[in-house]
Amino acid sequence: MHGxxxxxxxxxxxxxxxxxxxxxxxxxxxxxNLIFSKRKSGELDDEILKMTGQVLTENPDISTLWNxxxxxxxxxxxxxxxRVDDYVSNxxxxxxxxxxxxxxxxxxWFHRSWILDQVSIVDFKxxxxxxxxxxxxxxxxxxxxxxxxxxxxxxxxxLENELEFSTNKIKxxxxxxxxxxxxxxxxxxxxxxxxxxxxxxxxxxxxxxxxIQNAIFTxxxxxxxxxxxxxxxxxxxxxxxxxxxxxxxxxxxxxxCQQLHDLEPDNKWVKLQVCELLRRINGLGNETExxxxxxxxxxxxxxxxxxxxxxxxxxxxxxxxxxxxESS
Amino acid sequence: MxxxxxxxCDLLVIGTGLTESIVASAASRIGKQVVHVDHxxxxxxxxxxxSFNNLHNVLGVNKGLTECIEETKKETYSIHIGLNSNTxxxxxxxxxxxxEDVEATIDNQLRIEETNNGILKQTWxxxxxxxxxxxxxxxxxxxxxxxxxxxxxxxxxxxxxxYAEFKNVSSIYTYDNVESGLLPVxxxxxxxxxxxxITMIEKRLLMKILSMCVEYETKPEKFQEDEMGNFGNxxxxxxxxxxxxxxxxDSVAMAKxxxxxxxxxxxxxxxxxxxxxxxxxxxxxxxxxxxxxxxCFCRCSAVFGGVYCLKRSxxxxxxxxxxxxxxxxxxxxxxxxxxxxxxxxxxxxxxxxSGISRAILVTNKALTSxxxxxxxxxxxxxxxxxxxxxxxxxxxxxxxQGLYVVHLITRQVTTAIEDLREVIDTFFSAVESNENEALHxxxxxxxxxxxINEYESYADMLPLNLYSSPGPNSSMDFDNHVIQAxxxxxxxxxxxxxxxxxxxxxxxxxxxxAEEVVLQESLENQEVHNVHE
Numbered sequence: 001m002h003g004x005x006x007x008x009x010x011x012x013x014x015x016x017x018x019x020x021x022x023x024x025x026x027x028x029x030x031x032x033n034l035i036f037s038k039r040k041s042g043e044l045d046d047e048i049l050k051m052t053g054q055v056l057t058e059n060p061d062i063s064t065l066w067n068x069x070x071x072x073x074x075x076x077x078x079x080x081x082x083r084v085d086d087y088v089s090n091x092x093x094x095x096x097x098x099x100x101x102x103x104x105x106x107x108x109w110f111h112r113s114w115i116l117d118q119v120s121i122v123d124f125k126x127x128x129x130x131x132x133x134x135x136x137x138x139x140x141x142x143x144x145x146x147x148x149x150x151x152x153x154x155x156x157x158x159l160e161n162e163l164e165f166s167t168n169k170i171k172x173x174x175x176x177x178x179x180x181x182x183x184x185x186x187x188x189x190x191x192x193x194x195x196x197x198x199x200x201x202x203x204x205x206x207x208x209x210x211x212i213q214n215a216i217f218t219x220x221x222x223x224x225x226x227x228x229x230x231x232x233x234x235x236x237x238x239x240x241x242x243x244x245x246x247x248x249x250x251x252x253x254x255x256x257c258q259q260l261h262d263l264e265p266d267n268k269w270v271k272l273q274v275c276e277l278l279r280r281i282n283g284l285g286n287e288t289e290x291x292x293x294x295x296x297x298x299x300x301x302x303x304x305x306x307x308x309x310x311x312x313x314x315x316x317x318x319x320x321x322x323x324x325x326e327s328s
Numbered sequence: 329m330x331x332x333x334x335x336x337c338d339l340l341v342i343g344t345g346l347t348e349s350i351v352a353s354a355a356s357r358i359g360k361q362v363v364h365v366d367h368x369x370x371x372x373x374x375x376x377x378x379s380f381n382n383l384h385n386v387l388g389v390n391k392g393l394t395e396c397i398e399e400t401k402k403e404t405y406s407i408h409i410g411l412n413s414n415t416x417x418x419x420x421x422x423x424x425x426x427x428e429d430v431e432a433t434i435d436n437q438l439r440i441e442e443t444n445n446g447i448l449k450q451t452w453x454x455x456x457x458x459x460x461x462x463x464x465x466x467x468x469x470x471x472x473x474x475x476x477x478x479x480x481x482x483x484x485x486x487x488x489x490x491y492a493e494f495k496n497v498s499s500i501y502t503y504d505n506v507e508s509g510l511l512p513v514x515x516x517x518x519x520x521x522x523x524x525x526i527t528m529i530e531k532r533l534l535m536k537i538l539s540m541c542v543e544y545e546t547k548p549e550k551f552q553e554d555e556m557g558n559f560g561n562x563x564x565x566x567x568x569x570x571x572x573x574x575x576x577x578d579s580v581a582m583a584k585x586x587x588x589x590x591x592x593x594x595x596x597x598x599x600x601x602x603x604x605x606x607x608x609x610x611x612x613x614x615x616x617x618x619x620x621x622x623x624c625f626c627r628c629s630a631v632f633g634g635v636y637c638l639k640r641s642x643x644x645x646x647x648x649x650x651x652x653x654x655x656x657x658x659x660x661x662x663x664x665x666x667x668x669x670x671x672x673x674x675x676x677x678x679x680x681x682s683g684i685s686r687a688i689l690v691t692n693k694a695l696t697s698x699x700x701x702x703x704x705x706x707x708x709x710x711x712x713x714x715x716x717x718x719x720x721x722x723x724x725x726x727x728x729q730g731l732y733v734v735h736l737i738t739r740q741v742t743t744a745i746e747d748l749r750e751v752i753d754t755f756f757s758a759v760e761s762n763e764n765e766a767l768h769x770x771x772x773x774x775x776x777x778x779x780i781n782e783y784e785s786y787a788d789m790l791p792l793n794l795y796s797s798p799g800p801n802s803s804m805d806f807d808n809h810v811i812q813a814x815x816x817x818x819x820x821x822x823x824x825x826x827x828x829x830x831x832x833x834x835x836x837x838x839x840x841x842a843e844e845v846v847l848q849e850s851l852e853n854q855e856v857h858n859v860h861e
């Protein structure tokens with residue numbers, strides 16, 4: 001019929017695709033053969049860089065090709081030291097392109113950090129921009145988080161700056177283990193505790209407790225917040241707690257967790273945290289309450305029955321030991 | 329005039345409003361011959377967007393309705409179409425700045441003053457505003473798109489989204505009577521986590537209600553008692569008070585205390601599911617105005633062979649002896665069609681159901697920190713209807729840099745001026761008052777008030793092959809109109825797909841090109857062989 005739209009059928013589309021793939025395969029094989037023969041004869045020159053670059057932008061995960069590039073760069077460094085900067089900026093552009101193709105390519109990220117070691121002056125602003133961009137696209141890309149730590153070290157960026165970065169990431173989405181973990185690495189270095197009991201100085205600890213409570217109340221099913229809270233609170237034993245400021249912090253946290261427990265009686269995370277808090281504050285005195293909670297946990301989360309039973313028996317055992325040491 | 333409008337055609341559409349345009353594009357898309365006419369000289373009918381000058385031209389004309397049914401012959405009779413129906417009425421335009429500026433004649437550039445506080449302030453004059461006429465886009469019926477609503481889905485599935493651009497609404501506010509100020513509504517999980525306005529317990533309750541409502545269909549047993557009452561009862565049962573209650577009623581459910589539970593839950597679901605698709609709020613705004621959307625659908629229809637005639641007066645619909653519509657009289661030409669679709673406001677059998685009170689303001693300052701589009705849902709105050717405010721900045725292409733276009737929308741009770749007076753007085757200042765107040769309230773530079781009628785038509789009064797489609801209503805989004813357009817299409821063409829995906833250009837086979845492609849490929853294959861050898 002005149003004027004009607006004719007569209008390729010799926011079979012036709014597939015046929016076209018299959019042809020394209022076959023063509024690509026031939027090209028790939030030809031290029032790889034050429035690269036290997038050149039390397040064998042020691043021709044580590046611009047041409048080999050060009051060819052490996054073309055293949056890598058299609059598939060960034062061929063370690064061998066990245067290594068050939070490293071050899072080439074090292075050779076250039078010896079033979080033409082004045083041209084190294086050009087080669088390095090080439091590598092930066094290539095890795096960036098490869099990261100676009102596959103943001104989780106181990107090889108591309110690793111090659112990039114290796115390249116930074118080959119020059120004396122690095123434009124770190126550019127590197128941070130790349131990280132920001134990648135973490136915006138995927139805030140949990142651990143390759144990028146790793147790379148960020150590398151450039152922070154190399155550029156001697158202040159820890160405070162990084163803490164702020166982590167805060168911003170958490171504000172955007174607090175289900176982010178990478179960012180919580182980053183905080184747990186940074187905070188004790190920036191705000192060390194004056195006592196042995198807590199991990200941070202008192203004021204910062206209170207701030208972090210507030211932040212994490214907001215996360216927990218907003219979404220009590222999100223594990224990352226609970227895990228961070230555990231790290232914040234549980235790092236000293238009961239004995240050293242006596243009369244410390246951490247004890248009052250723990251009591252405050254217990255109070256708010258119990259509030260949440262009233263609102264969310266079936267939530268296993270809050271039950272478990274109440275258990276752990278009671279155990280830290282006064283395991284022996286709270287034994288009945290703890291064991292009751294453990295029975296409830298088994299009911300709401302039967303898949304982890306074994307874990308909860310073990311936890312209960314461990315707390316009972318702890319209490320037995322306490323009784324013996326107190327009586328002797 | 330002897331232009332060849334195809335007659336008979338499969339579908340004849342009168343009026344280029346949104347619903348009509350969607351049906352036209354869907355019919356063209358499946359290969360039906362569509363003729364789409366409008367007596368106006370612009371697309372979009374009561375959905376259109378205008379520049380300053382066009383607005384003046386359009387609203388200047390307001391003529392009365394023409395008479396209804398009249399028997400012409402013994403066997404056939406015709407329904408006269410109510411052209412120039414005054415759907416838009418009570419139009420009042422006001423300027424709040426001087427006509428001429430003495431200094432402006434010296435320097436044609438914008439006068440920029442530096443105030444005591446060192447803040448740059450632009451002073452506008454009428455002539456300068458009018459000089460930028462084309463940079464203004466005023467919507468008759470501004471509406472938002474739910475990011476996961478019917479409109480977005482149909483734009484994506486049909487590929488029509490290519491014809492338009494959108495921006496995410498940057499924030500949503502409600503009004504806090506206690507502190508008498510605007511209160512930001514936390515939309516996403518991140519917003520709730522970061523909010524400083526509500527306590528941790530309130531955060532939990534808010535999240536709980538939201539996730540409960542999203543699971544409404546999957547866990548009906550949780551709601552057995554709630555289903556009976558209204559939305560207010562439901563919130564009472566869950567002890568929701570204070571700000572959280574305001575957020576939920578005014579902005580998330582966009583309901584009242586008395587709204588029935590199911591309707592409120594449906595709105596909440598749509599709201600929550602739309603968050604995060606394109607940004608932190610659930611809504612999209614169409615750049616250059618909502619009037620772009622009918623045009624996008626018309627364009628799609630034209631691409632697939634639809635014939636378009638603007639400024640074409642349609643005088644009457646001709647009804648055959650069997651009671652079916654056979655066609656229309658259009659500039660003395662009898663256009664025959666299998667199906668006819670007419671917009672409600674032109675359909676003489678449609679009646680006025682209710683009205684919308686509207687105001688458009690141009691102001692010199694944003695109500696809140698706004699660099700895109702902001703939605704403000706004002707709850708009903710002193711027994712008045714709730715008012716919706718949409719503030720658009722220059723980045724939405726609604727006005728020149730430094731100015732803001734504010735749309736106010738509410739149900740009509742008396743006239744637009746009366747219905748909106750209180751709200752406008754609360755938030756805006758009509759004169760450039762003393763320094764202090766000027767820093768708080770945006771000043772109105774120009775205002776336009778008008779009412780739009782909402783029509784209602786009854787299908788059983790019409791011939792079976794004559795459809796009537798609704799014009800803009802007071803709802804905030806387009807979804808009902810998309811559903812209605814789909815229903816009309818499905819009733820005309822029951823077994824056909826509604827706006828299936830438009831194929832990618834590379835998959836379209838142009839006439840005669842198929843052989844060339846094969847030839848080219850065989851040549852390329854030879855080359856590959858050569859390389860291989």
